[in-house]
Amino acid sequence: MSIEVATRLQYIRKKHGLSQRELAKRAGVTNGTISLIEQNRVSPSVGSLKKLLECIPMSLAEFFTFEIEENRTVVSRRADMPNLGNDRVEFYLVGSGTKDRNMSILREVYQPLADTGGDMLEHSGHEGGVVVSGQLELTVDGTTWLLDPGDGYYFESRLPHRFRNPSAESVCEVVSANSPPSF
Numbered sequence: 388m389s390i391e392v393a394t395r396l397q398y399i400r401k402k403h404g405l406s407q408r409e410l411a412k413r414a415g416v417t418n419g420t421i422s423l424i425e426q427n428r429v430s431p432s433v434g435s436l437k438k439l440l441e442c443i444p445m446s447l448a449e450f451f452t453f454e455i456e457e458n459r460t461v462v463s464r465r466a467d468m469p470n471l472g473n474d475r476v477e478f479y480l481v482g483s484g485t486k487d488r489n490m491s492i493l494r495e496v497y498q499p500l501a502d503t504g505g506d507m508l509e510h511s512g513h514e515g516g517v518v519v520s521g522q523l524e525l526t527v528d529g530t531t532w533l534l535d536p537g538d539g540y541y542f543e544s545r546l547p548h549r550f551r552n553p554s555a556e557s558v559c560e561v562v563s564a565n566s567p568p569s570f
Contacts, residue, residue, distance in 0.1 A: 392436065393427035395450060398484070400425075401469065403443055413442035419473065426471055426478075427569065460484065468494070475501035476550075491568035497523070497552035497559040507547035515541035516563030523559050524551040544569070 400410050400421075407425070411418040421439075423429040431439070433447070440450055463481045472478035472495075481492040495516070507526070517539040525532050528546040533553065542548065544565060552559040 391451075392430065393425050395453075396421075396436075396439065397425040397469065397471075399443060399445065399450065399453075405443070410439065410442060414439050422471065422473060474498070476503060488568050490564050490566035492564045493562070495550075495561040495563055497521070497550065497561070499552060499555050499557060502551035503549050507549050508544075509547050510544045510569055512544045512565055512567045512569070513541065514544050514563060514565035514569075515539065516561045519560040519562055521557045521559030522553055523561055524553045525549075526551075 400407070405413075406418075407421040408418040411421045414421075416435075416439075420429070424431050436450070437447055440447060460482075463483070465479075467483075468479040468481060469483050470477045471480055471493075475498045477494075477496040479494040479496070481494070482488060502524075518534045518536050520536055523534045523538075525534055525540055525548070527540075527542050527548045532540075534540065550561075
């Protein structure tokens with residue numbers, strides 16, 4: 388999958404003031420599809436990408452040749468961090484406009500009983516994090532741990548893994564990082 392497509396689509400969508408939901412509505416796809424593309428979890432076909440770009444409007448040639456403006460912002464304000472997740476599991480990316488990031492730093496918010504899905508995640512790199520509030524159930528390579536506020540984790544991301552908020556009442560918040568960036 389191309390991180391460039393994910394980064395470029397998110398950049399151009401925001402530059403045109405479109406939410407994932409609005410772009411999805413215009414293109415006749417689910418907002419989950421837009422989210423997965425921008426998370427680099429799904430690679431769109433050329434036809435699908437062209438259909439999305441027609442809603443902006445922009446040609447494929449323009450999409451792959453425009454210069455992403457260098458964002459030299461040091462501080463990421465809460466209101467300016469894009470949610471790369473969904474309503475149940477929110478991933479707020481620090482430094483989202485930074486070109487050539489070497490890592491992703493996220494504020495993750497898991498709603499009660501929310502998780503990263505039934506399929507185990509696997510990708511290159513390493514990731515780690517610290518639970519800020521609530522509890523986090525972490526499964527890595529078949530072993531599951533329950534982490535409390537202040538507990539942290541670090542592992543190779545190629546190992547099958549999954550995150551889950553086991554509480555039916557409380558939100559779980561985590562600050563995490565991964566390298567190379569998956570967002």
